[in-house]
Amino acid sequence: MKAVLLTDFGSAENLYIGETAIPEVKQGEVLVKIKATALNRADIGQRNGVYPPAPGESEILGLEMSGEVVQLGEGVTSVSIGDRVCGLLPGGGYAQYVNIHEGLLMKIPDNLSYEQAAGIPETFLTTYQSLFSLGQVKAGQTVLVHAGASGIGTSAIQLLRAVGATTLVTAGSEEKIEYCLELGATAGWNYKKGPFLPFVKEQTGGKGVDIILDCIGAPYFEQNILSLIPDGKLVIIGSLGEKVLHDFDLGSLLLKRFQLLRTTLRSRTVERKIELTKELMELAGEHFASGKIVPVIDSVFDWTDVQKAHERMESSQNIGKIILRITD
Known part of the structure; x- marks a missing residue:
């Protein structure tokens, strides 16, 4: 699969799209074909070498994503192939595919696009x-x-x-x-x-x-x-x-x-993140579906323009989320 990779830590110019392996789907996980991801300040820190992922997690940038379920791991019952979902990640969002525990997934309401949904999880x-x-x-x-x-x-x-x-x-x-x-x-x-x-x-x-x-x-x-x-x-x-x-x-x-x-979110256990995901949807799920609460999107970049997207975030000009649209 394709993913945004780094030639070295440092400026946004070090980001490029390269090839890497599709992640393995383990028990309780699903494979999602990513349609969009969102930038976070943590991505800037990781790009600069000062905020690394937890040991064993993907070194690809990206802490949230939206996309379509394309493969189910053993024991998965809460989602089906073809479902539109978004979810919180420990890393790996700047890529065409990602594996994620089913408990971290939120189904995307019909009124939200993939780009909007990518701005929800983190x-x-x-x-x-x-x-x-x-x-x-x-x-x-x-x-x-x-x-x-x-x-x-x-x-x-x-x-x-x-x-x-x-x-x-x-x-x-x-x-x-x-x-x-x-x-x-x-x-x-x-x-x-x-x-x-x-x-x-x-x-x-x-x-x-x-x-x-x-x-x-x-x-x-x-x-x-x-x-x-x-x-x-x-x-x-x-x-x-x-x-x-x-x-x-x-x-x-x-x-x-x-x-x-x-507090930080990235260092929480998967179990705690699953609890928080459930609690958030209990509080706000109906509001997302009704349009009362909508993720605010500043701009959408094709992921081939990932350098420009990072530069916009670093300029602090954005109002709301900066989104990367993941294309084939």
Whole structure:
């Protein structure tokens, strides 16, 4: 089969389409002919040699996919050959075929294309794990979502709206903020205008927010703490800004009661990923089918333009997911 491979770690120019073996289908797995996959920041890290796959997993980039079931492994009962499915992967999405445990599959509603469905697994499962499984968000609570126009951000806004929570966002342009408001966010702050703490205080009447979903890291840490209500929750899912804190006043940390939560999805066991997949579909499956929740797609590239797709993600211009259409 064909797959996107690397000549060496480094720039997007090192990506190319080459030949590799079709993966073996084991008991409980299916083989999917991939129609589309989606880019994630983890792909950039893996391409640069700083975020390797778990031992024994595919070294091909790609943490999610959509496609058609073409082969069933021993014992598979939940799907049939020909089913349209999408699912979370430990790797291997930038290819024509992938093997995946049947429990990780979500059937694609008729109203969604393969390109749209490819934008569901990683972002919505990460959001669900962060805000619902860990954060235990409830109706009536207020959540601050950083990078609100990203794939994670746009999925968070829609899931929070569905359960009756209020969403505040930060983003890097007025265009992105406006889009977040259209999705259901209550208010947004352009971080290029300065600190977001005064915005949060204004929007909450000085109380602060219940939960913060943060992918920026160190540059936002102190403001995040000061933006929380007593016993609020800071859920960190990335460090796009910086990992190391500098000149941090420990006093502000000790004066606040809060929970610091850190999670990743890729390192979870298959069993836990299957549980999360089931829980997400219980919460949002009907909303996907009705069109109330729709994965936000920024752009679709043919996978022969994978270098351009990576460059777009690195430019941070996207609103929503960047998709690769896998062709023969």
